[in-house]
Amino acid sequence: xxxxxxxxxxxxxxxxxxxxxxGRRQFLQCGTLAGAAAAFxxxxxxxxxxxxxxxxxxxxxxxxxxxxxxxxxxxxxFSKSLKELVTVESGDFVTIETITHHAYDDYERMIKGDPxxxxxxxxxxxxxxxxxxxxxxxxASLFGRGAGEGLGVHICTGxxxxxxxxxxxxxEVRILDVKLRPCANPKYKGKSFGSNAAAWWGFHYKDxxxxxxxxxxxxxxxVDAAGERNCAKAVYNFRWVPQTDPSGVLHKTIDYPGVPVDxxxxxxxFGILKNVRVPIRPHFGxxxxxxxxxxxxxxxxxxxxxxxxxxxxxxxGATMYYPVAVPGGLLSVGDPHAxxxxxxxxxxxxxxxxxxxxxxxxxKKAALAGTALENLNYPLLETQDEFIVHGxxxxxxxxxxxxxxxxxxxxxxxxxxxxxxxxxxxxxFLMTTQGLSEDEAVSLMSIAVDFGITQVVDGNWGTHAIVxxxxxxxxxx
Amino acid sequence: xxxxxxxxxxxxxxxxxxxxxxGRRQFLQCGTLAGAAAAFxxxxxxxxxxxxxxxxxxxxxxxxxxxxxxxxxxxxxFSKSLKELVTVESGDFVTIETITHHAYDDYERMIKGDPxxxxxxxxxxxxxxxxxxxxxxxxASLFGRGAGEGLGVHICTGxxxxxxxxxxxxxEVRILDVKLRPCANPKYKGKSFGSNAAAWWGFHYKDxxxxxxxxxxxxxxxVDAAGERNCAKAVYNFRWVPQTDPSGVLHKTIDYPGVPVDxxxxxxxFGILKNVRVPIRPHFGxxxxxxxxxxxxxxxxxxxxxxxxxxxxxxxGATMYYPVAVPGGLLSVGDPHAxxxxxxxxxxxxxxxxxxxxxxxxxKKAALAGTALENLNYPLLETQDEFIVHGxxxxxxxxxxxxxxxxxxxxxxxxxxxxxxxxxxxxxFLMTTQGLSEDEAVSLMSIAVDFGITQVVDGNWGTHAIVxxxxxxxxxx
Numbered sequence: 001x002x003x004x005x006x007x008x009x010x011x012x013x014x015x016x017x018x019x020x021x022x023g024r025r026q027f028l029q030c031g032t033l034a035g036a037a038a039a040f041x042x043x044x045x046x047x048x049x050x051x052x053x054x055x056x057x058x059x060x061x062x063x064x065x066x067x068x069x070x071x072x073x074x075x076x077x078f079s080k081s082l083k084e085l086v087t088v089e090s091g092d093f094v095t096i097e098t099i100t101h102h103a104y105d106d107y108e109r110m111i112k113g114d115p116x117x118x119x120x121x122x123x124x125x126x127x128x129x130x131x132x133x134x135x136x137x138x139x140a141s142l143f144g145r146g147a148g149e150g151l152g153v154h155i156c157t158g159x160x161x162x163x164x165x166x167x168x169x170x171x172e173v174r175i176l177d178v179k180l181r182p183c184a185n186p187k188y189k190g191k192s193f194g195s196n197a198a199a200w201w202g203f204h205y206k207d208x209x210x211x212x213x214x215x216x217x218x219x220x221x222x223v224d225a226a227g228e229r230n231c232a233k234a235v236y237n238f239r240w241v242p243q244t245d246p247s248g249v250l251h252k253t254i255d256y257p258g259v260p261v262d263x264x265x266x267x268x269x270f271g272i273l274k275n276v277r278v279p280i281r282p283h284f285g286x287x288x289x290x291x292x293x294x295x296x297x298x299x300x301x302x303x304x305x306x307x308x309x310x311x312x313x314x315x316x317g318a319t320m321y322y323p324v325a326v327p328g329g330l331l332s333v334g335d336p337h338a339x340x341x342x343x344x345x346x347x348x349x350x351x352x353x354x355x356x357x358x359x360x361x362x363x364k365k366a367a368l369a370g371t372a373l374e375n376l377n378y379p380l381l382e383t384q385d386e387f388i389v390h391g392x393x394x395x396x397x398x399x400x401x402x403x404x405x406x407x408x409x410x411x412x413x414x415x416x417x418x419x420x421x422x423x424x425x426x427x428x429f430l431m432t433t434q435g436l437s438e439d440e441a442v443s444l445m446s447i448a449v450d451f452g453i454t455q456v457v458d459g460n461w462g463t464h465a466i467v468x469x470x471x472x473x474x475x476x477x
Numbered sequence: 478x479x480x481x482x483x484x485x486x487x488x489x490x491x492x493x494x495x496x497x498x499x500g501r502r503q504f505l506q507c508g509t510l511a512g513a514a515a516a517f518x519x520x521x522x523x524x525x526x527x528x529x530x531x532x533x534x535x536x537x538x539x540x541x542x543x544x545x546x547x548x549x550x551x552x553x554x555f556s557k558s559l560k561e562l563v564t565v566e567s568g569d570f571v572t573i574e575t576i577t578h579h580a581y582d583d584y585e586r587m588i589k590g591d592p593x594x595x596x597x598x599x600x601x602x603x604x605x606x607x608x609x610x611x612x613x614x615x616x617a618s619l620f621g622r623g624a625g626e627g628l629g630v631h632i633c634t635g636x637x638x639x640x641x642x643x644x645x646x647x648x649e650v651r652i653l654d655v656k657l658r659p660c661a662n663p664k665y666k667g668k669s670f671g672s673n674a675a676a677w678w679g680f681h682y683k684d685x686x687x688x689x690x691x692x693x694x695x696x697x698x699x700v701d702a703a704g705e706r707n708c709a710k711a712v713y714n715f716r717w718v719p720q721t722d723p724s725g726v727l728h729k730t731i732d733y734p735g736v737p738v739d740x741x742x743x744x745x746x747f748g749i750l751k752n753v754r755v756p757i758r759p760h761f762g763x764x765x766x767x768x769x770x771x772x773x774x775x776x777x778x779x780x781x782x783x784x785x786x787x788x789x790x791x792x793x794g795a796t797m798y799y800p801v802a803v804p805g806g807l808l809s810v811g812d813p814h815a816x817x818x819x820x821x822x823x824x825x826x827x828x829x830x831x832x833x834x835x836x837x838x839x840x841k842k843a844a845l846a847g848t849a850l851e852n853l854n855y856p857l858l859e860t861q862d863e864f865i866v867h868g869x870x871x872x873x874x875x876x877x878x879x880x881x882x883x884x885x886x887x888x889x890x891x892x893x894x895x896x897x898x899x900x901x902x903x904x905x906f907l908m909t910t911q912g913l914s915e916d917e918a919v920s921l922m923s924i925a926v927d928f929g930i931t932q933v934v935d936g937n938w939g940t941h942a943i944v945x946x947x948x949x950x951x952x953x954x
Binding site: 196198202203204207208209210215217219221232234237272273275276277278279339340341342343344345346347348349350414415416419420423424427434436437438439440442443444445446447448449450451452453456463468470471472473474 | 679891
């Protein structure tokens with residue numbers, strides 16, 4: 001692994017930095033917030049699933065800032081062997097910068113002038129800023145694409161360890177804020193951009209009607225950075241043509257992340273999607289903990305510790321609950337999206353760099369008995385109004401599919417299987433957290449729970465089941 | 478067929494009746510509304526897909542009322558051979574009463590005192606109010622369940638023919654109002670009730686955790702009739718036990734619709750789903766036109782002419798567009814639901830009698846060229862804010878699966894196939910109605926269209942794709 005973490009510890013007592021541009025080149029910034037926990041308790045509100053179990057007795061809370069750079073990211077995989085960037089305590093805040101792995105689709109708009117993105121994407125004949133991209137072999141002996149073989153594609157910032165986290169615990173991750181990363185190129189000052197790749201792994205790819213079929217198309221979107229219009233619009237699109245990377249490897253398709261797109265080779269089509277505006281839903285496509293079952297794990301298939309769930313509801317104001325599988329938990333965040341539809345049909349969302357602020361709350365296994373989090377062995381999402389469970393074709397594919405799980409998962413997925421899993425998880429959720437019998441849970445699922453298709457492009461296909469909080473706790477008249 | 482339509486034509490010039498209780502025993506009531514078309518044009522609004530093509534030049538519009546009774550319903554099937562109850566002109570209004578096929582789960586709350594429901598459900602040793610229930614053989618030679626064999630279960634009111642409707646035309650059905658049917662039993666005055674059956678055809682059935690497994694459970698819900706609280710609450714549930722119908726046939730499972738449940742044989746469990754309230758979403762699970770491919774068609778699998786789509790969004794304020802397959806179109810409405818979740822997981826919704834008021838607009842094939850309805854060969858839903866297409870495992874299963882389609886569909890369904898179909902239909906919709914290229918449509922689908930699971934219990938499983946109207950027609954800044 002090319003993972004060279006040389007982070008420094010923060011000393012308490014500093015005020016949180018205001019994140020100046022140069023801040024990204026610092027490794028970590030942190031500060032102490034007195035009384036912040038109590039304040040956040042009331043912000044999150046009494047409806048929060050775990051609130052009642054969360055007793056933050058610390059008088060000071062630290063706030064860390066993790067900029068995105070070649071030193072703070074791992075590309076295309078999760079790993080229990082990664083050294084943590086920092087160890088936080090339960091209740092601490094972390095602001096984490098994330099960079100989209102599609103930024104090199106348009107260097108001018110998504111990398112140029114941004115030291116963090118430049119350090120990550122650096123690639124010349126002799127050196128890559130980040131060499132390993134994916135969970136494959138470093139010598140590219142499988143496909144010859146490059147180190148890691150692109151078996152896993154997401155640039156993930158982290159991991160962040162949580163003090164005392166042990167397998168069996170639950171880590172609650174509150175997403176307090178999500179901000180677009182402004183374009184650093186003065187030419188596009190004040191704007192943000194993202195890329196949507198309709199790629200070979202998309203659901204549409206072998207089912208196209210216009211010629212030439214089986215084409216890959218990249219659409220660049222401008223995203224309202226001020227947040228006032230809260231929408232995205234297409235700038236232009238182009239068809240992928242074979243690209244030779246700086247190491248001399250030809251990429252006929254989008255088969256390796258971060259390949260520089262030579263725009264002198266592509267035809268840029270402007271004036272597309274005229275008069276169309278897409279409301280943005282900024283969120284993190286990939287967020288989760290390191291799994292226990294394997295060392296280096298492809299970042300693409302989601303699993304019981306989260307990862308690439310690709311649910312657009314995992315945005316500002318939402319809370320995720322993850323089962324801890326390895327000591328420290330090891331939270332990583334990446335695959336930032338400005339917007340995505342349920343199914344992520346063509347293979348990607350509007351892939352767009354974002355910065356998130358999180359609060360991490362550790363729920364120890366010993367304290368889970370009798371609570372809503374007891375026996376939670378899947379990633380659970382809580383929004384202001386809803387609880388959402390995630391079903392996958394295989395709930396824990398690494399354990400279920402054996403030694404070849406990481407390749408076999410790509411040939412075994414189906415939405416039918418993922419619905420089966422979502423059904424079982426929602427039944428568990430309703431029986432555990434609401435104390436329902438199976439008969440009550442099954443009836444309620446049929447009349448009031450909405451099952452949707454999260455994604456059909458991540459190997460381990462996903463569904464979700466949404467139940468509204470307002471159904472529960474109504475006083476009998 | 479036991480279908481004995483002896484309706485009388487309405488004479489214009491009467492005012493619409495106020496639907497007194499005795500009105501249900503009249504066959505049809507109708508009246509003339511002057512200028513109503515223009516008024517409705519403005520109510521539906523400029524955002525309506527077909528509004529621009531709808532030029533209602535008639536100065537008077539009729540309003541028909543079709544009560545539900547043994548004379549106005551067909552049970553468990555669609556058929557191009559059914560004689561129409563009435564022929565309306567494009568622009569006319571029709572109020573249609575519908576009765577749930579689960580009413581006999583609780584006779585006291587859903588049938589007693591209601592002449593229409595009583596006439597439909599009447600069943601003694603020698604006579605059934607409606608003999609055929611389903612598309613199977615009248616002599617029950619397949620399974621011995623009863624006439625029609627329960628191969629199709631929905632009580633459908635209709636059909637209504639539309640003057641001049643021919644194959645290739647599109648029928649627009651605007652749902653102007655949906656009302657709960659009040660309980661006619663004085664004991665429950667002012668209330669409405671529905672039934673949810675977790676049945677053998679449910680997605681959960683072979684995957685239960687509590688004993689005894691493979692049990693069928695019926696939950697009776699009280700639905701707020703006044704509409705003030707707008708929610709439903711469980712009253713009690715009971716496990717299905719073998720029931721002998723008045724003809725002497727034993728029904729070990731819920732295998733034939735309208736079997737009287739003898740409540741002296743079942744254990745009623747009160748106090749269930751305490752403090753749980755389900756917001757209601759009144760809608761018609763089954764609404765559509767007669768298909769051309771077969772004579773008597775099982776009402777369960779939805780298809781290109783609509784039918785049992787089971788999308789809870791097909792409620793008040795929504796508009797459906799159906800391809801006309803046979804002369805007159807032959808619209809029938811049934812399977813009324815008070816609420817359903819996406820997937821209808823356990824096999825049914827809150828099955829609850831409703832009355833709908835509709836306006837029917839015929840779009841002639843010759844006038845479709847260049848409009849948003851050109852080449853529409855699937856059922857399209859328009860709500861106030863959204864367009865929704867419906868994907869099925871087989872878009873037109875009667876044509877695709879051949880002579881044995883009506884039995885084979887039950888063994889061939891999958892959500893994966895239904896998503897494939899929804900993808901193709903949404904692509905068609907975006908390319909046709911918004912003038913997008915395939916590349917534009919595919920990108921937009923991935924970033925802004927939400928794909929959900931409509932139902933996994935109707936043989937021909939369904940998905941839907943939702944796109945917001947607000948995406949389109951934004952002026953370039």
